[in-house]
Amino acid sequence: SFNLKLVSSGRVIAVPKDVTALQALLDAGVDVPYSCENGVCGTCLTRVLEGKPEHHDQYLTSEEQACNDQFTPCCSRSKSPILVVDL
């Protein structure tokens, strides 16, 4: 599990092991656009300001993934305990 910190509000949202980051955000009432929920479409792409995402999408190129400045919350997770996101 890991935490998402929303830069706009400072809110911290826990993402349990068996829940996607997208689902945790939606459950917390955060409006994140999404479509495929499978790492393909890029609709949920979210900017990452701090922390290291664990990428599981097929949308970003490996170069883009290596930048660690965006991630797809529908399927990707975090390598660091906290991911600060532009939400």
Ligand code: FES
């Ligand atoms: Fe399609 Fe996340 S909803 S990549």
